[in-house]
Amino acid sequence: MQPLRIIAFTVLLIAALIGFFSGIYQRYRFLRLGQAEQRSDHSEERMKGFFKYVLGQGKVLAEPSGIGHFFIFWGFIILGFGELDFFGFDLFGGHIPGFTQGWFTFTQELFAAFVMVAVIVALIRRYVWRPMRIEPTFEAGFILGLIFIIVATLFLTTGLDAVASGAYTVPAAPMSSLVAYWFSGMSPSVAGNLAQVFFWIHTLSIFGFLVFIPRSKHLHMIGAVFNTYYRNLGPVGKLKTLDLSDETVEEFGVAKVTQLSWKQLLDGYACTECGRCHVSCPATLTGKDLSPKYLILKMKDHLVDQGPSLLKMAAGGEDYTASLPDLVGEVYTEDEIWACTTCRACEEACPVFNEHVSLIVDLRRDLVLTKGSAPGEVNRTFTNLERHSNEWGRPRSARAEWAEGLGIRVMEDVEGAVDYLYYVGTAVSYDPRNQKIAQSFVKLLQKANVDFAILGKEEESDGDSARRLGNEFLYQELVERNVELFKAYGVKKIVTTDPHAFNQFSKEYKDFGLDIEVLHHTQFLAELLKEGRIIPTQRVEKTVTYHDPCYLGRYNGEYDAPRYILEHIPGLTVLEMERSRNKSMCCGAGGGSMFKEETGEKRINVERTEQALETGATTIATACPYCMTMMIDGTKAKGVEEEIDTNDIAELLCMAV
Known part of the structure; x- marks a missing residue:
């Protein structure tokens, strides 16, 4: 049966990788529909930001709720290395050198346990406490549930494998040992078969999550990394200066989604939907139509909705921008755009460096300079x-x-x-x-x-x-x-x-x-x-x-x-x-x-x-x-x-x- 298991695993892995990379590549092509913007300067400072804000979770930890995200983030990184050994041992019977050392096993189990606790707290917070900034959506619950299943089945598989082999206690693996203790009365053969059931649930959950990432809000796992690297390093809040010297130009600002820069579009991919901007915005807090969170999300949804047809038109050499609806009217209302005070509370709160104010000013520029549309006052x-x-x-x-x-x-x-x-x-x-x-x-x-x-x-x-x-x-x-x-x-x-x-x-x-x-x-x-x-x-x-x-x-x-x-x-x-x-x-x-x-x-x-x-x-x-x-x-x-x-x-x- 072992060759069949390896073949089945390999087929599933290839399918998952195809699903993952095809989704990522499509989203990348959507970004390329945006306008050029130079964000490659000061590479050394950008790398420092990567270590501080991505690996160190600098802005995430600015709020107490960020502690849970910190453990989920690092838990997944450590578990990622552990998964290589997990699959290698279960399929080929051998361990990766160094991965069986006690310190690594203990670290993996510890962070996996932290991930489970963080997921449970996140579920309670989202669906029971329900703070203003977080939506109790099905997608969010599905993702949290999937993460919980991945960690739980890891413990169940390793614990039941221990029962099947007769090794009930491993000091460096307290969680797996606890599972082994729970099932200590089970016969080795039944434990081994049950371990295989949980192995395949674990495998399908990971591969399913991989395919789901580029098609869900968890695209931020990738988008946030690049958004942090390409964050604005210029003067804080400084707006882009328009070149008004060309008298042949008749349109200014941003009317269509493809007139946004690739970096502005990337903001949509990076958004974690954490809602920190939502509860920081004075317009949102006083009942106005504007929410900086939905400003970004609606732009992303519009891009993803229009993207496939735009790519087809671009491949055929058609003018795809002309066929697009205007953002103001189709995606946003004018009240939303005029409600902003440009205070930057949203940008200060955002853990992934989204830039809301420049987007709003670009939309205002189109309304004022191109369409001549502004409130009377x-x-x-x-x-x-x-x-x-x-x-x-x-x-x-x-x-x-x-x-x-x-x-x-x-x-x-x-x-x-x-x-x-x-x-x-x-x-x-x-x-x-x-x-x-x-x-x-x-x-x-x-x-x-x-x-x-x-x-x-x-x-x-x-x-x-x-x-x-x-x-x-x-x-x-x-x-x-x-x-x-x-x-x-x-x-x-x-x-x-x-x-x-x-x-x-x-x-x-x-x-x-x-x-x-x-x-x-x-x-x-x-x-x-x-x-x-x-x-x-x-x-x-x-x-x-x-x-x-x-x-x-x-x-x-x-x-x-x-x-x-x-x-x-x-x-x-x-x-x-x-x-x-x-x-x-x-x-x-x-x-x-x-x-x-x-x-x-x-x-x-x-x-x-x-x-x-x-x-x-x-x-x-x-x-x-x-x-x-x-x-x-x-x-x-x-x-x-x-x-x-x-x-x-x-x-x-x-x-x-």
Whole structure:
């Protein structure tokens, strides 16, 4: 019978490998339908990321639930080596040298046991506890069940083989020995036959899993490896700059799935469906149509659905893109695409480095630049930026009214260069409440004898709202005017109270020839404190909770400077929100959202305000004028604006100085 067993095994193995590689090759061909994108630079850093995030499961372990995945991941790797010996011994009667050593046998059994426990916990969590971010789908249950069967039949086969051979106890194999103990009363012949039954169940389960991988969500076992290697190593959150110089090009952004890059398509394969992005997204949490999880999954499903016919058309030399339906309308609704605040909470949470925001902005670019389709309030914002270089439509002449009587120099009146240009920004220049931020910051600069000036009525919008809302034409016009202005005045250093401008000038303006030092005002003030140029002496008796702005924190990694300032203000008590630092929740203003109507069950700023109120703080501190507006509106919506103050970091420090 042994030759027949070997033949049967070989036939099944070949069939499984054909099923596996044919599925993988088809998915690979689907990726090649996407657009080219260069992601092969910095190979050494990419390999370091492979060891840290794939083998080390770095981002997976950022959440407690990642521990189970860690053991399943490494359990499968170790079991994979053990399976070679398992099949070799059962079919050919010989062990692979070294694989019978006690340490390897024990390690294999230990991790196999961990896998079983992790699978049981995952099943209970998914189908009993049912947290918001996880769906109790049949496919997920089928895969978990298959993994459980693979491990259980491994123990059953080895344990029953031990009974058949009379070796009931193997110290290095505690689980198999336990199975042998359970069946110790069974006759050797019956145990041997039963072992063969479980051997073939085990074999069919593994081969079935192999065929199922490229056709299921477990494609992420392969996709995540490549997605991690080809992750974005450029500036965090930096958007791709469109080439607008070719006047023959009539379409911009992304309308069809084949207009996405291969890397954007790979995001779909890499998605683990863990839902971490789902429960991090402010739009999802407040009942809007958008979910970053389904943004990626719907794109993948659409690609897989359309892929076979596209490949046939491509083979026949047909224009397969023209026959495709538009993503917005067929796959996504416009409400989904406009609900995003571009806060990057989804990308921060994603364990496999999916890039949701660039996909959304590409879709917005198509809506705005190609189809001319945008909500009315968004179009009004564009009009205001075109005519007045600010989203509110206020006259340029009013841009520096906040500075009257403060003795602030304006660049056009300065002879020679200054050390710092204070770029005020639109939100601070025109909003009466936010103007107090600029006034406090300026007083601190003057106290520290900093040589600075402002642009006054010459100041332009930084263009962030235009770009995030999809109007790349308008954005680049604003950028060109700003760069020309900065160069004309010989600006070497910029400090700004606006994190969005800070992000633009320090990262995205480099594509347009601006490469100068840019500081956020909290970074600058923290340095002045350290140097002793500002000394807070007055007690500020407030209990404060600090709200991290997305474009200062997640986009630029600055979490410490604002907290350093707060810690050095006498009398101040600081309480952290549950969602803080890189897990902070957006205020709802980013991505141009401040200038469009918000849909859904609840306003994002109200949700964030409630999180602040839970700390028991009497003051909400922030470091962004947009966040300031949203948090004040949130306290008004909750009816606590008289009891809860909202202050910028600069205002609190100014009180102490």
